Amino acid sequence: MSAHDGPPSGPHAAEELLAALAMGEGPEEVDETTRSHVAACDFCTSEVAALRETLALVVAAGAETFTAPPASVWAAVSAGLGAETSEPAPPAPRVAAHGPSGAESAQLTDPSDAVVTPLTRRRAPVPVWLAATAAAVALAAGVGIGTQVVGDPEESGPSVQVLGSTELASLDDSPQARGSAQVQRRDDRVVLRVEPSDLDGPEGTREVWLINTDGSRMVSLGLLAAGDAGEFDFPERLLEQGYRIVDISYEPDDGDPTHSGQSLARGTIDG
Amino acid sequence: MASRAGGLYGEQVSSSSGVEADVLDLATGLRDGDRECLAEIFRRWSPLVHTIALRSLGTHHEAEDVTQMVFISAWRSRHTLTPTENALPAWLVGITRHRISDRLGERSREARKVASAVAMVPGSRSGGSPGGASAEAADVDAAAGVVDRLVVAQQLEAMGDPRGAILRLAFHEDLTHEQIAERTGLPLGTVKSHLRRGLAQLRKTLEEVRP
Numbered sequence: 518m519s520a521h522d523g524p525p526s527g528p529h530a531a532e533e534l535l536a537a538l539a540m541g542e543g544p545e546e547v548d549e550t551t552r553s554h555v556a557a558c559d560f561c562t563s564e565v566a567a568l569r570e571t572l573a574l575v576v577a578a579g580a581e582t583f584t585a586p587p588a589s590v591w592a593a594v595s596a597g598l599g600a601e602t603s604e605p606a607p608p609a610p611r612v613a614a615h616g617p618s619g620a621e622s623a624q625l626t627d628p629s630d631a632v633v634t635p636l637t638r639r640r641a642p643v644p645v646w647l648a649a650t651a652a653a654v655a656l657a658a659g660v661g662i663g664t665q666v667v668g669d670p671e672e673s674g675p676s677v678q679v680l681g682s683t684e685l686a687s688l689d690d691s692p693q694a695r696g697s698a699q700v701q702r703r704d705d706r707v708v709l710r711v712e713p714s715d716l717d718g719p720e721g722t723r724e725v726w727l728i729n730t731d732g733s734r735m736v737s738l739g740l741l742a743a744g745d746a747g748e749f750d751f752p753e754r755l756l757e758q759g760y761r762i763v764d765i766s767y768e769p770d771d772g773d774p775t776h777s778g779q780s781l782a783r784g785t786i787d788g
Numbered sequence: 789m790a791s792r793a794g795g796l797y798g799e800q801v802s803s804s805s806g807v808e809a810d811v812l813d814l815a816t817g818l819r820d821g822d823r824e825c826l827a828e829i830f831r832r833w834s835p836l837v838h839t840i841a842l843r844s845l846g847t848h849h850e851a852e853d854v855t856q857m858v859f860i861s862a863w864r865s866r867h868t869l870t871p872t873e874n875a876l877p878a879w880l881v882g883i884t885r886h887r888i889s890d891r892l893g894e895r896s897r898e899a900r901k902v903a904s905a906v907a908m909v910p911g912s913r914s915g916g917s918p919g920g921a922s923a924e925a926a927d928v929d930a931a932a933g934v935v936d937r938l939v940v941a942q943q944l945e946a947m948g949d950p951r952g953a954i955l956r957l958a959f960h961e962d963l964t965h966e967q968i969a970e971r972t973g974l975p976l977g978t979v980k981s982h983l984r985r986g987l988a989q990l991r992k993t994l995e996e997v998r999p
């Protein structure tokens with residue numbers, strides 16, 4: 518862009534004059550010759566429009582403030598590079614959803630994270646969703662077998678109180694009974710006890726989920742050994758928050774931590 | 789920088805504050821594998837990257853993840869940076885956009901999965917797809933405006949004085965040109981020139997940053 522004054526048909530207006538026009542300055546700043554060139558020139562007109570848009574952003578930018586990341590972020594960047602060899606290391610610890618290492622990885626997460634993690638966070642490199650169900654994961658730790666029930670719940674003392682329960686059924690057109698689930702308070706602990714029966718489905722991993730009745734959130738409680746009952750620590754507020762739909766899915770061994778979409782049984786906790 | 793600017797405008801107000809030359813050094817250092825340069829780049833631009841991520845994604849945790857990934861990516865792909873005076877912020881913002889859009893894509897897939905899993909509940913409210921595709925599209929649109937605003941805000945902060953101060957007085961504190969001249973002790977013509985050139989400079993930065 519050249520910076521000469523000229524007749525309307527001549528060279529484009531100088532950048533400074535275009536900026537002055539964009540700022541709405543008067544004839545004492547931008548002469549009539551320049552104005553009529555700009556009015557007749559598509560290029561200059563669009564330049565002025567772009568500068569006006571920038572001006573609007575500059576004004577709006579006054580309200581912006583920046584949030585610096587906490588020091589841990591630079592530490593993580595440094596560590597990521599420090600570990601770098603000729604083979605680039607992954608940027609952050611990633612955790613296989615169903616791996617036996619789940620419990621250790623859960624320790625990496627921030628304990629201040631809420632118990633219920635929005636779905637959108639479940640795939641963060643540091644697996645928040647594992648922290649979300651840290652207790653359950655810890656139970657599931659030993660295995661892919663999840664949480665074998667050690668004793669009979671009826672034997673676990675007089676303090677068992679049932680907070681809610683549901684029958685489980687398959688999801689097809691003629692639902693088959695597939696067992697039951699109970700939320701139980703035992704002393705200071707609240708657990709979801711899942712007693713599946715006749716789950717069918719392909720060989721492989723069974724995962725227990727809680728789906729919110731709002732239909733937009735779910736959490737994984739952990740894995741279930743095929744055909745066996747399991748117990749999962751169950752933060753009581755999950756119930757209040759609407760996590761009432763118990764779902765047992767079949768999970769193929771594909772490393773994808775999200776629900777496979779293949780539900781074997783489901784039921785909604787009453788009470 | 790100053791001589792190039794002087795040649796272009798042939799006037800007494802230098803076009804830039806020297807900030808870009810400095811940025812050029814940082815970009816060159818990064819490309820050549822100098823970790824000190826990466827640290828300095830992080831110091832200067834991580835608030836921008838982190839804030840863009842925070843505004844686009846809404847959670848501190850994800851914003852921190854994205855920020856971390858952006859700077860690690862920047863280091864790993866430093867050879868793709870062509871050091872020019874404006875390239876570095878645009879390049880970082882480009883990496884940031886990619887990371888954010890990856891993350892939003894994961895959200896959409898996840899939302900669709902929940903929706904389809906929930907849809908199988910007999911008698912459940914299966915019609916709505918909460919946080920579905922259209923909501924994500926709106927997120928992305930909104931994010932574009934946020935990025936522009938934040939880039940401009942960051943550039944304004946980084947702009948050396950007196951130009952940066954003059955722009956802020958004019959556009960954020962609504963002082964007249966005469967008041968700014970009085971406040972800064974600079975001639976009115978100089979104030980006006982800084983405003984016009986500052987605006988043009990910001991517009992160029994913005995153009996670089998836009999995808």
Ligand SMILES: [Zn+2]
Pocket residue numbers: 528529530554555558559560561562
């Ligand atoms: Zn023109």
